[in-house]
Amino acid sequence: MMRKTLPSGLQVNPLGRCADSFCPRDATLVTTFISKRGTSPVGPVGYCALHVEARFVDDETYEWRLANYAGHGVGPRVYPRSSYEIREPNEVEAAELAHERAAEERWTAEGRIGEYRRIVELHSASKVDGMLVDALTAAACVALHDALNEKSRARWLAMPVAQQCEVAVRLTMRAAG
Ligand SMILES: [Zn+2]
Structure with missing residues (x-):
């Protein structure tokens, strides 16, 4: 830990x-x-x-x-x-x-993005909708989610997990580089 x-x-x-x-x-x-x-x-x-x-x-x-x-x-x-x-x-x-101590409740209430936040916070890979997501990928998802406007965020949230991760890693890496 x-x-x-x-x-x-x-x-x-x-x-x-x-x-x-x-x-x-x-x-x-x-x-x-x-x-x-x-x-x-x-x-x-x-x-x-x-x-x-x-x-x-x-x-x-x-x-x-x-x-x-x-x-x-x-x-x-x-x-x-x-x-x-x-x-x-x-x-x-x-x-x-x-x-x-109330973090688990917040993550559960947040749905998909809460699952990514949980992985980042606990520094441990976990399955999201059947796909194993590591802490770095989850961090990219959280960073992208929090940076998007409402409309883009809704579109991103509607994607399947694999695509969400792929888009998040690609866009956040581009922003960082
Ligand atoms: Zn103790």
């Missing part, structure tokens, strides 16, 4: 999920680096409560881990809890997270 930075600067995984790799839980806590000790993440980064518990350890545990594992890449990464502010999302962040 690729982290996404929301307008407030909060980093989470797509759909407002915990920033830990492949964690399916919602981000419910915000961590921000507040001193010079420790390494990334800098933050604010959103995690689920379980990952905050597992990753952000007390100083003693952190020092022990550094002494034993530093530079060897052994074991899951941990951060010194004392160097981080750990709090609940503020009002702005909570609203952004709620917006992210």
Whole structure:
């Protein structure tokens, strides 16, 4: 999963999920680096409560881990809890997270273009009307769709998926080149 930075600067995984790799839980806590000790993440980064518990350890545990594992890449990464502010999302962040979590609903309501947006956002190829569409092609479809006027957009949306993709890639590549 690729982290996404929301307008407030909060980093989470797509759909407002915990920033830990492949964690399916919602981000419910915000961590921000507040001193010079420790390494990334800098933050604010959103995690689920379980990952905050597992990753952000007390100083003693952190020092022990550094002494034993530093530079060897052994074991899951941990951060010194004392160097981080750990709090609940503020009002702005909570609203952004709620917006992210409602993305599936928006994509479903949008129909075909929502299917392309979903592929772009989640960075994973998926079948659209039986045809496998990768993230780059889907991004071209979204870019073209959003750039077209209403009449051209309706014509493009009426095309079969293969043709939609072909037209989108051709036109967006021409625009970029
Ligand atoms: Zn998690």
